[in-house]
Amino acid sequence: MSKAKAGSENEIGKGSARSDFDSTKEEVVIEEGEGKIVFKNGEVFYNEVQIKNRDLSVLVLNAYAKQLKEEAKSQVSRRSRNERWRRINPTWTTWGPDNEPSEPILEKKNDPNVQEVSDVDPDKLEIPGLFILEALGASGLRSMRYAKEIDHGCGVDRIVCNDLELHAYENIKKNAEFNGISPEKLISSQGDAVEIMMKHRFQSLKGQHTRVAEYLTEDLKNRNYDKDPFDVVDLDPYGSPSIFLDTAVQSVRDGGLLCVTATDLATMCGKNLEVCFSKYGSMSLKAKYGHEMAIRMVLAALERKANVYGRYIVPLLSVQMDFYLRVFVRVYTSKAEIKKSAAKLGLVIQSSGCDSFFIQPLAKEMNNVHKCSTVQVPQVCGETGESMRIAGPIWTKPIHNLEFVKSLLSMFDKNYQPDGGNFDACKLGAAKIVKGILVAVSEEVPDVPLFYCLPSLCKVLRCSVPPMAKVHGALINAGYRVSQVHCDSNGLKTDAPPEVVWDIMRAWVKKIEPDLDPTKASKKAAKRFSGEEMNSKHNARVAILTKESKTNVNFSIPGELLSKLKRRKENLDRISRWTPNPQPNWGPKSRAKGSNKFQTHPKNRNNRNKRRGNGNNGKRNFSTKKAKKAS
Numbered sequence: 001m002s003k004a005k006a007g008s009e010n011e012i013g014k015g016s017a018r019s020d021f022d023s024t025k026e027e028v029v030i031e032e033g034e035g036k037i038v039f040k041n042g043e044v045f046y047n048e049v050q051i052k053n054r055d056l057s058v059l060v061l062n063a064y065a066k067q068l069k070e071e072a073k074s075q076v077s078r079r080s081r082n083e084r085w086r087r088i089n090p091t092w093t094t095w096g097p098d099n100e101p102s103e104p105i106l107e108k109k110n111d112p113n114v115q116e117v118s119d120v121d122p123d124k125l126e127i128p129g130l131f132i133l134e135a136l137g138a139s140g141l142r143s144m145r146y147a148k149e150i151d152h153g154c155g156v157d158r159i160v161c162n163d164l165e166l167h168a169y170e171n172i173k174k175n176a177e178f179n180g181i182s183p184e185k186l187i188s189s190q191g192d193a194v195e196i197m198m199k200h201r202f203q204s205l206k207g208q209h210t211r212v213a214e215y216l217t218e219d220l221k222n223r224n225y226d227k228d229p230f231d232v233v234d235l236d237p238y239g240s241p242s243i244f245l246d247t248a249v250q251s252v253r254d255g256g257l258l259c260v261t262a263t264d265l266a267t268m269c270g271k272n273l274e275v276c277f278s279k280y281g282s283m284s285l286k287a288k289y290g291h292e293m294a295i296r297m298v299l300a301a302l303e304r305k306a307n308v309y310g311r312y313i314v315p316l317l318s319v320q321m322d323f324y325l326r327v328f329v330r331v332y333t334s335k336a337e338i339k340k341s342a343a344k345l346g347l348v349i350q351s352s353g354c355d356s357f358f359i360q361p362l363a364k365e366m367n368n369v370h371k372c373s374t375v376q377v378p379q380v381c382g383e384t385g386e387s388m389r390i391a392g393p394i395w396t397k398p399i400h401n402l403e404f405v406k407s408l409l410s411m412f413d414k415n416y417q418p419d420g421g422n423f424d425a426c427k428l429g430a431a432k433i434v435k436g437i438l439v440a441v442s443e444e445v446p447d448v449p450l451f452y453c454l455p456s457l458c459k460v461l462r463c464s465v466p467p468m469a470k471v472h473g474a475l476i477n478a479g480y481r482v483s484q485v486h487c488d489s490n491g492l493k494t495d496a497p498p499e500v501v502w503d504i505m506r507a508w509v510k511k512i513e514p515d516l517d518p519t520k521a522s523k524k525a526a527k528r529f530s531g532e533e534m535n536s537k538h539n540a541r542v543a544i545l546t547k548e549s550k551t552n553v554n555f556s557i558p559g560e561l562l563s564k565l566k567r568r569k570e571n572l573d574r575i576s577r578w579t580p581n582p583q584p585n586w587g588p589k590s591r592a593k594g595s596n597k598f599q600t601h602p603k604n605r606n607n608r609n610k611r612r613g614n615g616n617n618g619k620r621n622f623s624t625k626k627a628k629k630a631s
Contacts, residue, residue, distance in 0.1 A: 035144030045138040066153035072121045073122040086209040127156030127211040129157030132232040135193035137161040140172035162189040174562035197251035229253040236261040242279035244311030249306040250514035263324040284393040288453035291320040300397035305490040318399040320487040346396040349377045353540045356498035440577040451493040473557040489578040495629040507553035518545035575579045
């Protein structure tokens with residue numbers, strides 16, 4: 001048995017795992033965080049690249065467990081003041097209870113309709129721990145870490161770690177014992193994830209409004225682990241999560257947490273339009289903002305799935321890392337709120353001649369009534385005169401909750417006081433990377449969908465790339481907000497309209513090349529492009545550079561921005577927001593090599609032999625004559 005433990009290469013720290021083990025050994029041990037797994041080579045799927053995913057998930061679930069306890073305390077406090085306490089809905093600025101004082105339900109305290117004020121002490125309040133489902137367990141490492149590392153707030157009560165295959169089920173069971181986790185706390189399950197989630201389908205709001213046992217009837221105090229909805233549902237499939245979304249939004253309790261990973265970024269970034277539409281109900285396109293658009297398509301799909309069952313989502317954190325994206329949303333039930341869902345979605349209108357884009361909302365609110373939105377975007381590009389392409393619908397509201405992100409960042413503070421637990425965010429294997437991503441997220445303009453890519457803007461104009469600070473300064477001096485984005489270090493997220501962005505780029509070209517004749521194509525461009533492509537790109541450049549600017553552009557850097565840049569330059573801000581890959585070939589892995597040997601489920605057996613001949617000794621049946629001759 002070989003053992004693989006953390007190295008300290010680049011940004012991956014001591015709590016991380018390594019998979020560069022000796023492949024000649026029959027069994028290997030992987031240690032990551034507080035968890036460890038042992039399995040035969042290729043028997044189950046394990047990818048060390050996802051350590052950032054798992055570290056971030058442990059961090060988020062600790063914050064969520066802590067927040068549930070805070071919400072329970074808030075309910076006790078509100079009820080003691082005879083205020084509305086049953087439903088604590090989030091807002092765009094608070095990810096848990098809105099702690100502003102609410103109006104009393106009844107002023108007369110001796111009114112018989114008022115329930116007796118509870119004598120529950122909020123500081124001594126005990127609420128049940130998290131009931132978690134990892135629907136696609138594979139090695140079970142994520143569940144092992146959840147069981148051992150989530151100790152904030154209410155902690156963990158029970159985890160169901162499921163997988164479709166018998167060998168994975170047995171491996172999860174063995175690893176739970178290997179980690180010293182009791183079978184009551186971590187249950188190994190074998191079955192179809194959709195079927196398991198349907199067994200725990202959310203039925204009604206009865207007993208869902210609070211976790212305080214003193215406020216529940218006797219029949220609701222004891223949790224039924226066979227049918228009660230989960231507090232947390234974690235989906236991390238190999239590929240697209242689309243087939244699980246419908247049942248996932250049903251199987252999480254009111255106010256529960258849904259964690260979704262998607263690794264099919266190529267599909268959502270414009271490679272296969274038809275496949276993307278069939279899976280997520282949205283049209284994709286190839287653009288520099290593709291990764292953020294992918295996040296917003298997944299959120300839009302979740303919102304539409306939830307609306308069918310009278311539910312809606314509130315995003316807490318949505319990030320793109322490496323080759324995948326990860327979203328964390330809370331799911332609530334409200335018939336009134338789902339009437340607003342159309343106003344949360346919109347279409348992307350992208351110019352086919354340049355990087356200009358517009359967001360067309362599907363609906364707008366007028367006097368608390370939502371109506372179909374009027375067309376707010378031009379039919380042709382205002383800069384180049386080219387036609388416009390349509391994509392979406394996407395989620396247009398914020399994809400992060402800044403208060404929640406701040407609560408995650410506070411866990412990395414040296415003076416952070418854990419809520420009765422021993423979890424230390426600074427000891428996570430990918431702590432530096434995760435913190436850098438969260439810092440980049442916290443600095444984003446929250447309510448602006450999509451972004452521009454500065455080198456791509458310069459590519460259209462065929463000019464040198466200006467310093468990011470000068471472009472930020474020009475936008476701020478023009479009265480607009482601007483930031484970078486966590487998924488692209490060259491990203492430019494701003495609420496400025498496209499014409500202002502191009503005015504700034506025109507001013508930059510005039511500054512560096514005052515005698516430029518935009519009607520003449522450069523020799524370099526003539527060598528690179530030819531024919532219609534050359535004419536199209538040249539015409540777009542000419543159209544943009546010859547247009548008269550209407551914005552007074554000032555490239556001076558404002559004082560607040562200058563102080564931030566100075567801190568980074570002097571290395572006072574020791575945070576790397578965009579880290580390089582720590583090892584070569586840092587990316588997705590192929591499916592477990594041993595899965596064909598171990599597969600037992602009829603679905604997988606049938607798929608395994610789909611393209612193999614029955615009487616050809618297991619060799620492939622090639623469809624082309626050329627391939628047959630070559631074989």
